[in-house]
Amino acid sequence: MYGFDYQRPASRDAAKAAATGADTRYLAGGQSLIQAMRLRLSQSERLVDLGGIADLKAIKVDASGVTIGAMATHASVAGNADVRRAIPALAELAGGIGDPMVRNMGTIGGSIANADPAACYPAGVLGLNATIHTDRRTIAADAFFTGLYETALQPGELITAVSFPTAQKAAYVKYKQPASRFALVGVFVAQTAGGVRVAVTGAKGHVFRATQIEEALARSFTADAAKAVKMPTTDVNADLHGSAEYRAAMISVMASRAVAAALAR
Ligand SMILES: Cc1cc2nc3c(=O)[nH]c(=O)nc-3n(C[C@H](O)[C@H](O)[C@H](O)COP(=O)(O)OP(=O)(O)OC[C@H]3O[C@@H](n4cnc5c(N)ncnc54)[C@H](O)[C@@H]3O)c2cc1C
Structure with a gap:
């Protein structure tokens, strides 16, 4: 120091x-x-x-x-x-x-x-x-x-x-790095006054909105709708914890779990 x-x-x-x-x-x-x-x-x-x-x-x-x-x-x-x-x-x-x-x-x-x-x-x-x-x-x-x-x-x-x-419904689910608990992929889903927002952390160089999943959830706010979205791998992180393809797939999975958690409140 x-x-x-x-x-x-x-x-x-x-x-x-x-x-x-x-x-x-x-x-x-x-x-x-x-x-x-x-x-x-x-x-x-x-x-x-x-x-x-x-x-x-x-x-x-x-x-x-x-x-x-x-x-x-x-x-x-x-x-x-x-x-x-x-x-x-x-x-x-x-x-x-x-x-x-x-x-x-x-x-x-x-x-x-x-x-x-x-x-x-x-x-x-x-x-x-x-x-x-x-x-x-x-x-x-x-x-x-x-x-x-x-x-x-x-x-x-x-x-x-x-x-x-405040949001009508919201939940955050992360697939965590077990040692630190930082997000390998974390997704916050919210039904807000301005529409559905889906924010993703851990998957790229900085947090971003998954507009593809937002559009799918605006049509149907269900876990299945989120899971059906195939996220692109562009700029997605790849390291010893997971490839870009794996992390991109996890975005949809975490989003679907967050929707299920939000609906369960
Ligand atoms: C072992 C470990 C595990 C962790 N796991 C997680 C996790 O699972 N999820 C997660 O989200 N985070 C995790 N963190 C991060 C942690 O939660 C802290 O939020 C983060 O480290 C910032 O710490 P701090 O608030 O003490 O800020 P500091 O370390 O004191 O400051 C961080 C930076 O912010 C600046 N700063 C601080 N306050 C202000 C302010 N008011 N205005 C402007 N600039 C400011 C500082 O100048 C510095 O550049 C983990 C950290 C550790 C060490």
Whole structure:
């Protein structure tokens, strides 16, 4: 690990004031960032720890949906009774991330800023058509995830919260890597006010919408309709865990299971 300066401000304004310089990074739970720094894959001159800013941990639920503060941990989302009632699929997604230590340290802001191609939250954000709130603007889910570990965030831009509208039906199912529980293929299916949305993680360089399955489910919201779609292998990941053909097939299988789970609520 390279040396760095560490600051722990108590407010958003102090955090923004501290986050000057191209090599400054916000620190959430450190579940990805500290590991990358230890391996010298990432070098930061300064870490601005967000852990002392209480209002970034807030979770609010009202009739329109759920707003989760950037520093809310996966465990706090999974265990929140109001989230479980309003959008049970979201609470279940958070409860299926990693292991207890990861869920107690990892945050929604860190997860989506990191934009790991196999992470679960990006699928929930895209599937539910969420809005990302930053210190500068709001960003629609469709515009947020731009590439492998890349997002629409500008240098120094602070995610403050993520708003999820409620869905008529929704579920997330992943075929998980057994050691880490990251998604080899994960699919979030939602019947939203704007139509059916199907977001896929783990299968390509970044989360994406499976429009072929969305169209099939718009005609018939059934597990069989999702399973019948043959997904193309274009740009689909291939590694020691599975070929592109295998992962493409798993997208339809996971989507059909997610539809079945959504219908069973
Ligand atoms: C063993 C293990 C298993 C895991 N399994 C899963 C899994 O099954 N599914 C899954 O989805 N994830 C999984 N994860 C990832 C984990 O859930 C965390 O969400 C992820 O590592 C990010 O961690 P963090 O929130 O601590 O952010 P950090 O590591 O602190 O930060 C990550 C990045 O986000 C930036 N950042 C953090 N907060 C903000 C903010 N508010 N605004 C702007 N930028 C910010 C940081 O500067 C950094 O670049 C796993 C991680 C580990 C270590």
